[in-house]
Amino acid sequence: MKFVEGSEIRDTRAPEGPIEERWEKRKFAAKLVNPANKRKLNVIVVGTGLAGGSAAATLGELGYNVKSFCYQDSPRRAHSIAAQGGINAAKNYRGDGDSIYRLFYDTVKGGDFRARESNVYRLAQVSVNIIDQAVAQGVPFAREYGGLLDTRSFGGAQVSRTFYARGQTGQQLLLGAYQALERQVAAGTVQMFTRHEMLDLIVADGRARGIIVRDMVTGEIERHVADAVVLATGGYGNVFFLSTNAKGCNTTAIWRAHERGAYFANPCYTQIHPTCIPVSGEYQSKLTLMSESLRNDGRVWVPLRKGDDRAPGDIPEDERDYYLERIYPAFGNLVPRDIASRAAKNVCDEGRGVGPGGLGVYLDFRDAINRLGRDAVEKKYGNLFEMYERITGENPYDVPMRIYPAVHYTMGGLWVDYDLQSTIPGLFVIGEANFSDHGANRLGASALMQGLADGYFVLPTTIGDYLAAGPFGEVDEEAVAEAELKVRSRIERLLAVNGTRTPDSFHRELGRLMWDHCGMERTEESLRKALERIPELRKEFWENVKVSGTAEELNQVLEKAGRVADFFDLAELMCLDALVRTESCGGHFRAESQDADGEALRDDEHFAHVSAWEYSPEGVPVLHKEPLEYEYVKMTQRSYK
Amino acid sequence: MASSNGKKAVMAVTGAVMVGFLLLHMLGNLKIFLGRESFNEYAHALRTLLEPIAPYRSVLTVLEIILVVSVVLHMWAAISLARRARQARPVKYVAKKSQAGGYATHIMRFGGLTIALYVVWHLLDLTFGVVNPKGFDSAPADRMIAGFDPSRWWVTLIYLVAVVMVGLHLRHGVWSAFQTLGWANRARYKALRATASLVSAVLVVGFLAPPLAITFGVVK
Amino acid sequence: MNLTLKVWRQSGPTDAGRMVTYKVEDVSPDMSFLEMLDVLNERLIVEGDDPVAFDHDCREGICGMCGMVINGVAHGEQRATTTCQLHMRHFEDGATITIEPWRAAPFPVVKDLVVDRSAFDRIIQAGGFVSVPAGSAPDAHSVPVRKEDADSAFDAATCIGCGACVAACPNGSASLFTAAKITHLSLLPQGQPERLTRAKAMVDQMDAEGFGGCTNTGECTAVCPKGIPLDTIARMNSDYLQANKK
Known part of the structure; x- marks a missing residue:
């Protein structure tokens, strides 16, 4: 495939100056919309996950006239609901040395220095407000006996900054956003369109002005016009067919927007999660994630000898290869996701994989059960073990689990500036659908944080700056008809x-x-x-x-x-x-x-640099590079040995 | 009261009134074991309650009105909730399998209907004496003993079936009332279920003892 | 495994619908129930037939989108399991399986096994929220919450809104769904200011949608994939009665 290199692209919205003041400055500089005018401004939000749901609700609260769309039968079903582990926030409630700066630092470094510093710093700043908001909505986070919020360390972080609600944090946060959204539906500020799929973006006079959707029940093709369009349509991991995404997750909304002129940034950045239940047969329709927390006590191994098909219990200790502990003695089984995934792939490529097709490695709790007792293990992981047994029919207390990496998250997405605006004016992109904050690798418990930061706090401010110039009048009929x-x-x-x-x-x-x-x-x-x-x-x-x-x-x-x-x-x-x-x-x-x-x-x-691709109808995409500069976090090579 | 929850509350409260009535009624019945005199005195005392402050039979009449109103409201709520349930599922399942025993589903409405029919018979028999060998102008104890005479074993049988049905109805009904009135919670479930079973068992035993004793000739 | 499926087919809301029998062969015991239907559908498409429409999305038991009545039981006989997490190893080779949609007037059939559950959204709209606009919240630690209350609230909040409770209820009642949300918010300090108005509005909306009343049969909690406890309904009743006293 051919491509050409185009001009450099830059974010022009992030203010200059000390990083901790940039978001304040931007908020102050953003034009405000007269409250009486908000009613006259129409905003379309596509997708009702953490980002889209919270954005539509918040825009409705502010008084805009919002239309919200989702392909499911209810906004509550968006795939954010499946997130298990938790949500990061720099609250430092533990006094363990966490801070906004440390969350910022960890995220930039964890992203392997491929994210924009200004954006990441703002994300860390806003993270604290998310927890406040969610608690006020009644999200039942885990608590300690004193009545305060419990936190845990997650994904190898050295501080306990992850807030959680058992293994269903995504569900609880999404229901919070969903309830806020339904409150606005009742208030009449948000009009909800379920079972509607966006099939094209309407661009008129250089601005995003609406969408074409298909009513999935009647098949009717509908036009919806607005003053701005927000895409919150999630990631594109389903390009791999098998992934931990929901079956309905797709790229259509962002791809059509890309075809209409929005640049697509870093499409190749995909996150492969190391602990998923392996494929069991040709009919497999999706992959199920097992929480990363299992690696805290489970030991990962494969047989030392190639093609060893003995039952795991029959393989003696000295014929097992605890390869993560062997290769990464410092971090052992807790190395970051990308490293654990690749190591599993390597041992399977060597022919030492286990289970059907040799595509799996053992995650063994034998030692943990011996050390802590079965009850303690059950208390910690009981529900996960149950889920595993339900799917595989094997009991992990007796036989080691089999796991294999699976596609989980896509860091790439539509290119946006500091205001979360794409290269098409009036088209905003939030949540996993944009490329912005995770660089080349997302840290655990950061996806929920980003979705809600974008939806509750960032977009509602920045979109006002754009809408202050509106309403933008009648939409050119020709553009609408052409899209339809x-x-x-x-x-x-x-x-x-x-x-x-x-x-x-x-x-x-x-x-x-x-x-x-x-x-x-x-x-x-x-x-x-x-x-x-x-x-x-x-x-x-x-x-x-x-x-x-x-x-x-x-x-x-x-x-x-x-x-x-x-x-x-x-x-x-x-x-x-x-x-x-x-x-x-x-x-x-x-x-x-x-x-x-x-x-x-x-x-x-x-x-x-960020690789931002411009669509070309002739099949010769144009590559625009956005140089990345690191003023605060010095670039280093990651090492987990 | 028009809402489904309101109707449920009506059923719970009126049900409680009826359970109260049944307990008193049962205690009264047991007087038969102390002899015909004792039973007749009790029946008379019901009519002269609070005399001379209140006129003859006035308190009893008030109680009867409360009871009748309760019965009517209980049935009205049950019927309208049943109708509502039918409207809520216009197309039936081809296959349907209960996962909670199906006890309450089958016993409550069917049982309630059986009990209602029985009450009509019961009033005709022992209250108004229309179908009783002794007729209306007789002492209550005579009516009772004649009514359950061994020769009328089938009357005793009807009574037995009806009382067991009442017991089954209440086993769920009493617990359900606690739930409907919002007094139930996980910690209390066991105790409340036990209470409901106890109330039902006491009533069944208490109501069955006199007729069985009469039919088997223990009480003459 | 070889199976005989009796599936409810209904081309649209106005079609009367009927059971249609299909044979499915070479089913692996490791397949999920939905994967077994995928196999049937792939064959139907190639043969030019209309595949069986059914709702599904996350296929990991949390989105609440899937749901069918399998052999007379909502989500099948496996307890605490959504349809997508039900696996074929729980069925006998050669078995006949009946598959029907949720049946309730407020859940009209859209097509085959797909029903319209928007009534649930409207119950939430009536009051299933805490009115707290973004940005107005106090610090998360300003109000401590007893751990027991937070845990019980979570038990209720874990509802996935699948509608199995309605499907299983002999009265077609939505009490467990409605009570789950009322209980979740009613147990937390954040939910107190709107506790009574919420209960009243949500229960009234449940009625307005045409759901049946609760007779405490316990069928709902028995099929609930998340095991929402029955005492949530008692709490709802309590809040509702209190609201009506005022």
């Missing part, structure tokens, strides 16, 4: 193919291709192969996909086909991005760029 026609003709095209393969079978094949060639480890050769194969597969898709039913009804096959079609285009850009970035950083590991010990080697001289 494009959507309609695409649906007709999908239905007209009438081939022999289901959308899912194409999706599976694409996912497999991406996993093998653009997964945990990428090489120039694998990426070139993928870039060759994706267009072939896409061609076959458009010639041989079978979409049953009609467009004028609930048609889950049609929905799926449209999403898969966009995944093809995204997959190609991901591979291109991964090919161009010849360094290894965070979740992006290029086999060519490693040190003598096989660890990821960054190339700060050539790649300390």
Whole structure:
């Protein structure tokens, strides 16, 4: 795939000056909207997860006229609900040395120096307000006997800054946002559209002015115009078919916005989570995450000998390889996600993997049970063990768990400035859908923090600065009609193919291709192969996909086909991005760029930048680089040995 | 009162009134073991309660009115809730399997209906004497003993079925009332279930003792 | 495994609907119930038939989107399990499985096994929240909460809004769902100012949607994938009665 390099791109919204004053300055400089005018300003928010739900609710509270959209049957079902571990906040309630600066520092470093300092600092600042807000909403966080909030250390952090609600933190935070959203629906400030899927963005006179959606129940194509559009449509991990994402998660909204001119930043940055339940067969439809906390007491191992198919209990101690403890004696089983994932892949590639297809490693609690007693282990991990047994039919108290890495989160997304505005004026992107805060690798318990920071606190302020110039008047009818026609003709095209393969079978094949060639480890050769194969597969898709039913009804096959079609285009850009970035950083590991010990080697001289891709209808994307400068956190190579 | 929760509260309160009545009624019945005189005196005393402050039978009439109103309200609430339930599920399941024993589902409405029919018979028999061998102008104890005469074993049988039904109804009903009035919680569940079972058992035993004693010739 | 499925097929809200029988072969015991339906659907699509429509999303038991009545039991007989987490190893080879949608007037069938549960959203709209605009909250530690209260609130808050309680209730009541939210907020100090108005508004909305009344049969809590306890309903009743006294 060809590409050209375009002009540099810069964020022009973050104020100059000391980093801790920038957000205050920006808030003060942002133009305010007269309260009487807010009612006349229409905002569309797509997606109702932590970011979208909180944004729509907050904009409604401020008095804007909001329309909120989601593809599920209720806004409460967005996939933020599945987040287990917790949410970080620099409250320093423990007095263990945490601070806004330390959270900022950890996030920049954890992101392998590929995130923007100003954004990350603001995220750390706002994190404390999130906890206050959630508690006031009645989110039942874990508490201690004194009645104060409990926190834990998570994902290898050295301070206990993670607030949690058992293993369902995402659920509880999302329900808080959902309830705030429904309160605004009742108040009449937010109009809710469930079972509606965004299929295109309306851009008129250089501004984002609305969306085209399909009512998934009736099949009707609807136009919705507004003064600004906010995308909070989540990540694109489902490009791999198998991931920990919900089945419905897709890239369509951000991809269509990309086609309309929004730059796509760092598409190749994907996070692979090391502790998921392995694939059990060809029919597998999704992967289930087991909380990272299991690595606190479980020991990871594989048989020393290749092809050793004895039952785990029959393998004596000296024929086991506790490889994480062996390679990383300092951190052992608690090395960061990307490192643990890659190590698992390496031992499986050596033929020492366990379970079906040799794609799994043991996570063994035998020693923990001996040391702490079965009761103590049950108290800590009982619900996780139950979940594991429900899915696999194996009892982890008796047999070690089998785990394998799975695609979990995508750090890449639409490029946004400090105001969370994309390269299309009036198009704002928040939550996992944007690229902004996690750099090349996200730390555990930071996704919830970012989604809510964007939705409750950042966007509602910055969007006002844009809307202060509005309302922007009638939307050019031609632009609306053109977008609608494009959507309609695409649906007709999908239905007209009438081939022999289901959308899912194409999706599976694409996912497999991406996993093998653009997964945990990428090489120039694998990426070139993928870039060759994706267009072939896409061609076959458009010639041989079978979409049953009609467009004028609930048609889950049609929905799926449209999403898969966009995944093809995204997959190609991901591979291109991964090919161009010849360094290894965070979740992006290029086999060519490693040190003598096989660890990821960054190339700060050539790649300390964000890669923002501009869409080209001719298939020659334009690469715009945003240089990253580190004034506060000195760039260093990560080491966990 | 029009809401479904309001109706449930009505059922709970009126149910409590009826349980209170049943307990007193049962205690009265047991007087038969102390002899016909004792029983008749009790029946008479009911009519002369608070005399001479209140006229003859006035207190009893007030109590009867409260009871009738309770019965009517209880049935009204039950019927309208049942109708509401039917409207809430217009299409039935092809297959349906209870996961909670299905006890309450089957016993309450069906049982309630059986009890209502029985009460009509019971009034005709022992209160108004219409279907009683001794007729209306007789001493209450005579009516009772004649009513459950061994030759009328089938009357005793009807009575037995009805009383057991009342017991089953209350086993769920009493507990359900605690729940409806919001007095139940996890810590109290065991105790409340036990209370409901105890009340039901006491009533069943207390109500069955006199007729069985009469039918089997223990009381003559 | 080879299975016979009897599935409710209904092309739209106005269609009468009927049970249709399908054979599914070579089912792996490690498949989830939904994966088994995926296999059926893949075949139906290729054969040019309309696949069976069913709601699902996270497939890890937390979003509350999936749900069907399997052999007469909401989410199937496996306790505390959503349909997506139910695995085929719990069925016998050669078994016949009936699959029906949630049945309740306030949950009209959209298509096949897909129902419209927006009534739940409207119950929440009626008052299932704490009125606290973003940015107005005091410090999180300004109000301590007893651990026991926080834990009990969590037990109620864990509701996923799937609707199995309604599907299982012989009265088609939404009491467990409504009570779960009322209890969650009623147990916390943050929920106190609106406690009574919330209970009244939510219960009245539940009625307005056409759900049946509660007869405390306990069917709801028995099928609830999150095991929401029955005493939440007692708390709802208590708050509701108090609200009506005022």
